[in-house]
Amino acid sequence: MVASQNHILRDCGYVLDAENAAETARLMLRDRLVNEAMGGVLPEGVEGLRLESILDLACGPGGWVLETAQGYPWAKVTGIDISETLVQYARAQAQVQGLSNARFEVMDLLEPLPLPDDHFDLINARDLTGLLTPATWPRVLHEAWRICRPGGILRLTEFERPISNGAAFMQLQELTRRAFQRTGRSFPPPSHHLGILPRLAALLREAGCGQIQQRAYVLDFSAGSEAHEALSRGYEVELWLSRPFLLDAGVTTPAEFDALYRRAILEMLDEDFAGLCYILTAWGKKVCPDPDFSERGAASSWPD
Known part of the structure; x- marks a missing residue:
């Protein structure tokens, strides 16, 4: 058990199989649902x-x-990810949609980024909880602060585990919370949540941001809601793909997980099912230490 937990801690990667086709579809669908719930890609x-x-x-x-590239056609919008498979998928989607201002590059977020200082007007990050730990969050945000131009925006959007009236569904969420805690992925102290939402503003402040603001959203996926069918389908995929992570973390057994999973699927199909997903966005400006520094920052050496 200890060796398995150390493997998870050492990798510090995404807890799900990000290159699974079902996960790719889930992420694309959830992006659309979350953007709708928040009132757009940049509603703040x-x-x-x-x-x-x-x-x-x-x-x-x-x-x-x-x-974002579609809504801001004058902007150059870049996405980076460690997965070459997902980057190739994203590039193909940009080509199909005719979005010449959308660019995708393979980069490891946990390593120094080969990007110039003081370059980006806005740096966005969504749902990094499944990737980062309390130890790696500051490192990643320090690097984001470096490549953000003075006066530019760092923006974080994170999710807590969903809540519902489904007993099995909630048991699986509790197992996930325990797995995050056991593998060092949740913020202290130990509690009934992952601890990321209360920390967003502090993380931005520690990274060097000022004028920090926050806005909360809720995504209703109760039976009869607009998002019910799509988000329930998404949670069906997410829960199943979390199975290896939960087993490796030692918080459940195959038999227990499979029984809970079957019951949770039935619960989400029930006409009385109620479920909510809480979302928090926090954003702040990069404070420029030199008042004479140009608003655009240093000249970029990153090729167009």
Whole structure:
């Protein structure tokens, strides 16, 4: 058991199989649902700022980048991800949609990024909880701060585990929370949640951001809601793909998981099912230490 847990901690990667075709479809669908629930890709009032260069960290199959590139055709929108398979998928989608301002590159978020200082007007990151740990969050945000231009925006959007009236569904969420805690992925102290949402503003502040703001959203996937069928289908995929992670973390057995999974699927089909997903976005500006520094920052050496 200890060796298995150390393997998870050492890898510090995505807890699901990101290159699974079902996971790719789930991520694209969830991006669309979350954008709708939040009122767009950038509903927090940053539209008035000059957004010529935008970066999305751990972009996955590129859903947020593609929609942002479509809504901001004058901006150069870049997504980076460690998965070459997902980057190739995102590039194909951009080509099909005719989005010449959408660009995707293979990069490891946990390593120094080969990107110039003071370059991006907006750096976006969504749902990094499944990738980062309390130890790696500051490192990633420090690197994001480096490549963000003075006066530019760092923006984080994260999710807590969903809540519902389904007993088996909630048992699986509790197993996930315990697995995150056991593998060092949740923020202390131990509690009934992952601990990321209360930490977003502090993480941005520690990275060097000022003028920090937050906005909360809720996505209703109760029976009869607009998002019920699509999001329930998404959770069906997410829960199944979490099986290896939960087993490796030692929080459940194959027999227990399989029984809970079957019951949770039936619960989501029940006409009385109720479920909510909580979302928090926090954003702040990169504080420029030198008032004489050009608003655009240093000249970019990153090729167009």
